[in-house]
Amino acid sequence: MSDDLNFHMTPEAFRQAGKEMVDWIADYYESVEEKPVIANVRPGEIRATLPTNPPQKGEPFSQIQKDIDQLILPGITNWQSPNFFAYFPSNTSFPSILGEMLSAGLGVQGMVWKTSPACTELETHVMDWLVHMLGLPEFFLSSSDGGGVIQDTASSAVLCAMLAARERITHNQANKQGVPPHLVAYTSTQAHSSVQKAARIAGIGDENIRLIDVDDAFAMRPEALLEAINSDKSQGKTPFFVSVTTGTTSSMAMDPIEQVGQVLSSEIWLHVDAAMAGSAAVCPEFRDMHNGIERADSYCFNPHKWLLTNFDCSCLFVKDRDALIRSLSILPEYLRTPENEAGAIDYRDWQIPLGRRFRALKLWFVIRHYGIEGLQTHIRQHIELAKHFEEWVSDSNEFVLVAPRSLNTVCFAHRKGNAVTESILQKVNESGKLYASHTVLNGTFTIRMVVGQRTTERRHIQAAWDLFESAALEIAPNGY
Amino acid sequence: MSDDLNFHMTPEAFRQAGKEMVDWIADYYESVEEKPVIANVRPGEIRATLPTNPPQKGEPFSQIQKDIDQLILPGITNWQSPNFFAYFPSNTSFPSILGEMLSAGLGVQGMVWKTSPACTELETHVMDWLVHMLGLPEFFLSSSDGGGVIQDTASSAVLCAMLAARERITHNQANKQGVPPHLVAYTSTQAHSSVQKAARIAGIGDENIRLIDVDDAFAMRPEALLEAINSDKSQGKTPFFVSVTTGTTSSMAMDPIEQVGQVLSSEIWLHVDAAMAGSAAVCPEFRDMHNGIERADSYCFNPHKWLLTNFDCSCLFVKDRDALIRSLSILPEYLRTPENEAGAIDYRDWQIPLGRRFRALKLWFVIRHYGIEGLQTHIRQHIELAKHFEEWVSDSNEFVLVAPRSLNTVCFAHRKGNAVTESILQKVNESGKLYASHTVLNGTFTIRMVVGQRTTERRHIQAAWDLFESAALEIAPNGY
Numbered sequence: 001m002s003d004d005l006n007f008h009m010t011p012e013a014f015r016q017a018g019k020e021m022v023d024w025i026a027d028y029y030e031s032v033e034e035k036p037v038i039a040n041v042r043p044g045e046i047r048a049t050l051p052t053n054p055p056q057k058g059e060p061f062s063q064i065q066k067d068i069d070q071l072i073l074p075g076i077t078n079w080q081s082p083n084f085f086a087y088f089p090s091n092t093s094f095p096s097i098l099g100e101m102l103s104a105g106l107g108v109q110g111m112v113w114k115t116s117p118a119c120t121e122l123e124t125h126v127m128d129w130l131v132h133m134l135g136l137p138e139f140f141l142s143s144s145d146g147g148g149v150i151q152d153t154a155s156s157a158v159l160c161a162m163l164a165a166r167e168r169i170t171h172n173q174a175n176k177q178g179v180p181p182h183l184v185a186y187t188s189t190q191a192h193s194s195v196q197k198a199a200r201i202a203g204i205g206d207e208n209i210r211l212i213d214v215d216d217a218f219a220m221r222p223e224a225l226l227e228a229i230n231s232d233k234s235q236g237k238t239p240f241f242v243s244v245t246t247g248t249t250s251s252m253a254m255d256p257i258e259q260v261g262q263v264l265s266s267e268i269w270l271h272v273d274a275a276m277a278g279s280a281a282v283c284p285e286f287r288d289m290h291n292g293i294e295r296a297d298s299y300c301f302n303p304h305k306w307l308l309t310n311f312d313c314s315c316l317f318v319k320d321r322d323a324l325i326r327s328l329s330i331l332p333e334y335l336r337t338p339e340n341e342a343g344a345i346d347y348r349d350w351q352i353p354l355g356r357r358f359r360a361l362k363l364w365f366v367i368r369h370y371g372i373e374g375l376q377t378h379i380r381q382h383i384e385l386a387k388h389f390e391e392w393v394s395d396s397n398e399f400v401l402v403a404p405r406s407l408n409t410v411c412f413a414h415r416k417g418n419a420v421t422e423s424i425l426q427k428v429n430e431s432g433k434l435y436a437s438h439t440v441l442n443g444t445f446t447i448r449m450v451v452g453q454r455t456t457e458r459r460h461i462q463a464a465w466d467l468f469e470s471a472a473l474e475i476a477p478n479g480y
Numbered sequence: 481m482s483d484d485l486n487f488h489m490t491p492e493a494f495r496q497a498g499k500e501m502v503d504w505i506a507d508y509y510e511s512v513e514e515k516p517v518i519a520n521v522r523p524g525e526i527r528a529t530l531p532t533n534p535p536q537k538g539e540p541f542s543q544i545q546k547d548i549d550q551l552i553l554p555g556i557t558n559w560q561s562p563n564f565f566a567y568f569p570s571n572t573s574f575p576s577i578l579g580e581m582l583s584a585g586l587g588v589q590g591m592v593w594k595t596s597p598a599c600t601e602l603e604t605h606v607m608d609w610l611v612h613m614l615g616l617p618e619f620f621l622s623s624s625d626g627g628g629v630i631q632d633t634a635s636s637a638v639l640c641a642m643l644a645a646r647e648r649i650t651h652n653q654a655n656k657q658g659v660p661p662h663l664v665a666y667t668s669t670q671a672h673s674s675v676q677k678a679a680r681i682a683g684i685g686d687e688n689i690r691l692i693d694v695d696d697a698f699a700m701r702p703e704a705l706l707e708a709i710n711s712d713k714s715q716g717k718t719p720f721f722v723s724v725t726t727g728t729t730s731s732m733a734m735d736p737i738e739q740v741g742q743v744l745s746s747e748i749w750l751h752v753d754a755a756m757a758g759s760a761a762v763c764p765e766f767r768d769m770h771n772g773i774e775r776a777d778s779y780c781f782n783p784h785k786w787l788l789t790n791f792d793c794s795c796l797f798v799k800d801r802d803a804l805i806r807s808l809s810i811l812p813e814y815l816r817t818p819e820n821e822a823g824a825i826d827y828r829d830w831q832i833p834l835g836r837r838f839r840a841l842k843l844w845f846v847i848r849h850y851g852i853e854g855l856q857t858h859i860r861q862h863i864e865l866a867k868h869f870e871e872w873v874s875d876s877n878e879f880v881l882v883a884p885r886s887l888n889t890v891c892f893a894h895r896k897g898n899a900v901t902e903s904i905l906q907k908v909n910e911s912g913k914l915y916a917s918h919t920v921l922n923g924t925f926t927i928r929m930v931v932g933q934r935t936t937e938r939r940h941i942q943a944a945w946d947l948f949e950s951a952a953l954e955i956a957p958n959g960y
Contacts, residue, residue: 007854008934011506014574018505021578022498025585026491039597043824046601054609058851061575064844068582072841075598080587087595087814090835092587094494095541098501100584102548105505107560107572109791115567117519118555121526129534152632153833163681178685179659193810194834200810201643201832203683205658249814304835310584311835327680330673334567334729334919334928344523352681352832353633354674355570355784355791361552364544371538374487439814448814454488 007058017061024068025097032081033455036432039077046075077435082455085464086437088249088276089408089452093308095369099362100310110356113344114337120345123150123360126367130315133372134281134301137294140317142345148317149350150359154275155194156352157300157316160324162198162241165269165297167327169240175327179203184232185241186210188220188255190248192273208237217404218253218441220244226263241269246289247277250439250448251402252409258292272299275314279306280383280407282375297323306382306408306452307375309366313359316350325349378454382408385451385461392465398472402446410449411441418445420476427471434464487538497541504548505577512561513935516912519557526555557915562935565944566917568729568756569888569932573788575849579842580790590836593824594817600825603630603840606847610795613852614761614781617774620797622825628797629830630839634755635674636832637780637796640804642678642721645749645777647807649720655807659683664712665721666690668700668735670728672753688717697884698733698921700724706743721749726769727757730919730928731882732889738772752779755794759786760863760887762855777803786862786888786932787855789846793839796830805829858934862888865931865941872945878952882926890929891921898925900956907951914944 009017049071079090110119127148131140140146151157166174166183174180185204187195189211199209210232213224229239242264244255257272264270272293278301280286293299299317303309318324329349331340340346348354370378390405393412403411414421422445425438439446447468451461489497529551559570590599607628611620620626631637646654646663654660665684667675669691679689690712693704709719722744724735737752744750752773758781760766773779779797783789798804809829811820820826828834850858870885873892883891894901905918905927919926927948931941 007850007857009574009849011510011574014509014577015502015506017574017578018502018581019499021581021585022495022502025498025581026495028585029494030491038594041597043593043597043819043822044601046598047605050602050605054606054613054847055851056853058854059848061578061849064575064848072598072602075596075601076586076588077594077596079589079596087589090587090589092584094489094491094497095544097494097581097584097587098497098541101498101501101505101577101581104572104577104580104584104790105501105508106556107570107577107790108556109559109567109570113523114518114557116555116557116559117521117523118526118552121524121555122530122552125527125530126534133534153835155833155835159681159832174683174685175680176686178661178663178688179683181658183658193812193815197808197810197832200655200807201639201681203654203659205654206656208658249812310587311589311837312833328677330677330680332673332729334917335673339523342523352639352677353635353792355633355635357791367534368539368544369489369541370487371535373536374538377487437814 013061020065029080032078033083035078035081037078037081037083037435038429038432039075040432041075046071080453082453082457082460083434083464084453085449085451086435088305089450090305090311091308091452091454092310093366093454095365096308096310096362099365103358103361106358108358110358111348111354112335112337112346113339116358119358119360120347122364123347124345126360126363127315129367131317134278135284135287135290136299136317139319140299145321146317146319147321148315149347151314151316151351152312153314154192154273154300154302155197157314158194158243158271158273159198159201160316160328160351161269161271161298162202163327164318164324165241166202168269168323169238169267172326182236182238183240184208184210184237186212186225186228186239187243188212188214188245190214190218190250190253191243191245192249195243214253218248218251220255220260222256222259222263225260239268241271243271243273246272246274247407249276251411251441252277252406253403254289254406257290257296261292261295264295269297270295272296274299274301276302276305277407279303280379282372283379286407303363307366308370308378308454309362313363382451385456385458386410388458389449389461389465398469398476402441402444408451411446412449413444413446414472414476416476421445421447423475424468424471427475428467431467433467493541500545509560512558513563515558515561517558517561517563517915518909518912519555520912521555526551560933562933562937562940563914563944564933565929565931566915568785569930570785570791571788571932571934572790573846573934575845576788576790576842579845583838583841586838588838590838591828591834592815592817592826593819596838599838599840600827602844603827604825606840606843607795609847611797614758615764615767615770616779616797619799620779625801626797626799627801628795629827631794631796631831632792633794634672634753634780634782635677637794638674638723638751638753639678639681640796640808640831641749641751641778642682643807644798644804645721646682648749648803649718649747652806662716662718663720664688664690664717666692666705666708666719667723668692668694668725670694670698670730670733671723671725672729672755675723694733698728698731700735700740702736702739702743705740719748721751723751723753726752726754727887729756731891731921732757732886733883734769734886737770737776741772741775744775749777750775752776754779754781756782756785757887759783760859762852763859766887783843787846788850788858788934789842793843862931865936865938866890868938869929869941869945878949878956882921882924888931891926892929893924893926894952894956896956901925901927903955904948904951907955908947911947913947
């Protein structure tokens, strides 16, 4: 055997290809506004352009670079376009991309403290920063009994919270014997599907999750929650977990954490899912959505949605970290370390997977590049833009608000009903000039306009509104 | 409100900082061999160098760059050092880093086909490539009833497989009603802790997972499995899931898939966890470890361990994709798309989280850069190196093999017993010249020497062996 390693890319070749990739990315951002937002392809079209078989021999990187433009870009829906208003923003920023580059370059795996102390400690540190930046309770700080951890998504975060709650209420017997049939979880009809998915995964089951009724603003009704809890209790069930949503996926509705907390006895775990809206709490004027957060056992928000940090980066905070760790820790011999036994944080015990990337880097870069003030400006600009859009809808003869605007989200529909609204959305999306998605609120097919991309300016939302108006005129020419 | 976006990093500034980051990464790889492999810090030391509070105003990126070297690097355990022999390799390569850069730059979120068709279709395509590259059964191809999906880790993969099995055996009643108490899962005493963790998460529980005895080579004994299954059946239990390991974490032992398959009735889901060893199947001469794979319902291996692809990238293949999707799919209105209803793949239904990064890019880059032959050479070189090390242990008067060498993993101990072996390992690791980790096999404290880093050459393992020998001479000077 020879030690011939020359089939690997050399550092010199990487320097060249890497710098070309940096330019490619910068070029992409400088031109993404002109690209159709939604990929204009049919299912199977991208695959049809790819060779059936993997190459027997390696190919030059220049060929791969060419194929990015020719084969991949046509199939990209441009999330980072200033005209992307669909789903939730999932924005990013150049400092965050640099953080991802460094994380990929270092290639460390931070499953336990010892496998890269900086990976663990920087994460703990920025999570503590975020507690202060969002005005969250101090019991979420690592210096208290709680602490924060970066998860991939809010789906995994709510699953971890539910597992911690399951083990707390069963005194860790569910981990030992399986899940008893009497546990019941609660969330609202407007909650994200991930809560129900978590209940399935955790062995609770659809029949043991109650979707609580909401009010006119699509926020959970605390009295309906109390009623459901009492009804379950009277039937011998054990309410153990409530997930409230600060900014629902459909309409950015805010469940009243305080009033919900008031109807809960202390053994019930309260999880606050602020995946979408939480980032807005960097501005003190938007923190009222967190009123009552002192009752929460866990809290989650996603910097990868609205805080200029690449997907994936979902921040989960727990009040009692031991409750989380007890529910997720298994310590085989090959993972024992003296530092762990002396109390160093091993984040593998705070999550579903074992391994983990160095995701704190991108968050650290973002916070340092922007500073608190930069992040505040970013949030305020988006909310101002959404206010303009809301005004245009309010003043319109064709469209109507389906829900009150909340932060950066405007939910609206055409006055002539679902079929017209759906046609308008389809026409606008097919133009390639923007991408908005829909939901159904109280039976009304609703267009969701979410202002969240880094480069979105007033001219983009103005153009979006013009598009909706002209599509309305074309599809329903008689107006109101 | 002004549309002043100049608090964001400009594309020009990103071009500069990005190219400097590329050079930093190349420099890192050119110097990593000289760095201590294990970070020489105590818990809390890195945090103590970081400012208590986040910055109010943004900072120049040049300051952040400086802090990478001064504050972060001292806390890095250098996984990508050629002298890293601990845990599993978790290697990477320049093409993979370029793939991560592009994924971060594009910033797409591929939860459903429509949100970036190329993200879904390239993933399906490279997963099909891998079926051919590893010589796996054709029922894992997307053109059959099965298919492949990239997960974050093998922990999540085995959880998904177990959930699919749970729903298949209960006819989807566990998702509806919760988990019945009679389900039992099986794996070996040497299996990765993730199987037990999955059983806890999925509501099966420790008392309903059987850790089956192993033979002298630490491989599962099929007759012991059969005995356990029969015993459970006779007590009214329902065996539903078996996870065999192709390359255990402790000693790279190979459970006999074929013989295990022969004792299983068809309703029991067979999962093959080849997280560590699977990559070796790119070489036909190592595929005998997969003998009997035709009986498997699911199979997982991690390109992020040994196939030059950045963490995270774990490939899960299932024989019946509908079984997986039925167990994980919830379709709220805001995620409905016509393409999904027409049968396009929405990978969100193949995994625990909802969102997903464009991880297929790095895998595509790696396969194309190396070609099948390059990846084969890479695997063969590592196994040759491990063979040399094995010979040195065999010929030694001080050390003894604790398990047969398997692929790239050599398990050895000092003849004078656990205390001496442990002292030797500690001394060698503290030198900073290499990092090896340990396990306990049949009560023997065992050093694991895993050859898996991209740049490891013969001179590195020679130096490693010299280090172990001189530490042995110092700690147990009288030899054998």
